[in-house]
Every structure is written in structure tokens, then in C-alpha cells.
Amino acid sequence: MIPALILTHGHLGEMLMDAVEQVLGPQSDVMVLSNDECTLDQLKFNVESRLGNVSCVLFVDFCGGSPYVACKTLREAHPNYAVLSGVNLPMLFSFFTKRQKYSFAELVEVVKADGLRGIQLLSE
Secondary structure: OOOEEEEEOOOHHHHHHHHHHHHHOOOOOEEEEEOOOOOHHHHHHHHHHHHOOOOEEEEEOOOOOHHHHHHHHHHHHOOOEEEEEOOOHHHHHHHHHHOOOOOHHHHHHHHHHHHHHOOOOOOO
């Protein structure tokens, strides 16, 4: 099973996982981390010490923030990490319901597409 790590500002990651588990039930092979009171080096250590060299999908809240920068930097040393920014519920629902159906590379593309598809502008 392909693991996930959610790294966000504050409690966003925890809240997203709460919502996921309310809908889908308990999930395994997922870690949630916050950047609260962490330097960039601490964030990188926190991620790398938990994952090592395991292929993993890393979800971060937005491009340019410290979670993104930490994961982007780690990806240079660990090309088997996939970093997806802009984490949202449709993206996470897709990941947790499809991670046993697709290869790692296919899953990342499907999750990205499903996350984008979940963003809609409702107009008149």
C-alpha cells in the first residue's frame, strides 16, 4: 500500500484527515505533521526520519510555504517522493480510495487530476 504524509501549517492536516476518516473510515499508512514551531531543517528531519527512502506521496498545503520548501528540497535526494501541493478533500478521497488500484506514478497523476476536478466555480 502506498503511504502518505500530510504536512501543513497549523492543524490543517489533522482537520483534513478528520474529515477523510469521517467519510471513509480509519486509514492506515498515513502520517500528519505540522510546521508549528519548526525550522526548515526540523521539518526536513521530521519528514525524512519518518519516511527514509520509502516511496511516498507528500501532500502540502500551498506552494512556497515551509512545508512545500522542505518537501521540495527532500525530493532532490529522494526522487521516490511525490509532492502534491494544494491539498484538498477531493485529492485525499481520491488517494485513499485508489492507492491500491494504481502504480505509484499513475496514482500521483490521478490524485492530481481529481484534486483539480474538485475545484469548481459555481456561477449563475
